[in-house]
Amino acid sequence: MDFAIARRRMVEQQIVARGVTDVRVIEAMKNIPRHLFVEVGLQAHAYSDSSLPIGAKQTISQPYMVAAMSAALELQGHERILEVGTGSGYQTALLAKLAKRVYSVERIAILAGRARKVLDQLQLSNVNIKIADGTIGWKDQAPFDGILVAAGSPEIPLSYLEQLDVGGKLVLPVGDRDQQILVRVIRQQDGSFKKEQLMGCRFVPLIGEQGWEDEGNG
Ligand code: SAH
Numbered sequence: 001m002d003f004a005i006a007r008r009r010m011v012e013q014q015i016v017a018r019g020v021t022d023v024r025v026i027e028a029m030k031n032i033p034r035h036l037f038v039e040v041g042l043q044a045h046a047y048s049d050s051s052l053p054i055g056a057k058q059t060i061s062q063p064y065m066v067a068a069m070s071a072a073l074e075l076q077g078h079e080r081i082l083e084v085g086t087g088s089g090y091q092t093a094l095l096a097k098l099a100k101r102v103y104s105v106e107r108i109a110i111l112a113g114r115a116r117k118v119l120d121q122l123q124l125s126n127v128n129i130k131i132a133d134g135t136i137g138w139k140d141q142a143p144f145d146g147i148l149v150a151a152g153s154p155e156i157p158l159s160y161l162e163q164l165d166v167g168g169k170l171v172l173p174v175g176d177r178d179q180q181i182l183v184r185v186i187r188q189q190d191g192s193f194k195k196e197q198l199m200g201c202r203f204v205p206l207i208g209e210q211g212w213e214d215e216g217n218g
Helices: 003-016 023-031 040-045 065-070 092-096 109-122 156-161
Strands: 052-054 058-060 080-084 099-105 125-129 142-149 164-175 180-187 193-201
Touching: 003 040, 003 065, 003 156, 023 065, 023 092, 040 052, 040 092, 040 156, 052 125, 065 193, 092 099, 092 125, 099 109, 099 180, 109 125, 125 164, 125 193, 156 180
Parallel strands: 080 099, 080 142, 099 125, 142 164
Antiparallel strands: 052 058, 164 180, 180 193
């Protein structure tokens, strides 16, 4: 399997063709070897138009969703970003290329450890990963210019609004346990929050103090 060809096709057919125009997002996705973020047995599917299992009942998000969420942050390169739900680390890698520094929180230690290894292998040194409940954010490092949450929440955790800088953007799925709407919240100069609904989506649940209860099944 030629991963470079598969990757170029992924970017053309799933990302550009569906309307993602952010040149930096497109360039970064052309360069990040997504197959390294899944187990060897699934590498042949790494560039297909879907999410894939990564163990611990979690998934690596669909390429289009990763692109759309990243583009919604409208990054220029100087930003400090909070990511909740490191998972495989693929989205983390993209953010590391698009922003200055990424603070990523994952509640499942084995996933955080694997993600760390791949990010190190790719020499992405501007990423801090913490094993913790990300629903409370990362107070010590706040405020953030962008917050990206890769798991679905019943409502918008207050901690994220508190930890968002003026002009900062929060992108997260909000809704039921198995179906959500991707929402973008922008903190305005006057302290108010502008809220937009971007599209429907399906993420694994955000589990924690300000998210869903752990039912032991994901
Ligand atoms: N962007 C990741 C998505 C992984 S799925 C990828 O593409 O690989 C979502 C991840 O969120 C899972 O790894 C899950 O363990 C994690 N998660 C769920 N609730 C969390 C919480 N409260 N804090 C941190 N991580 C959480």
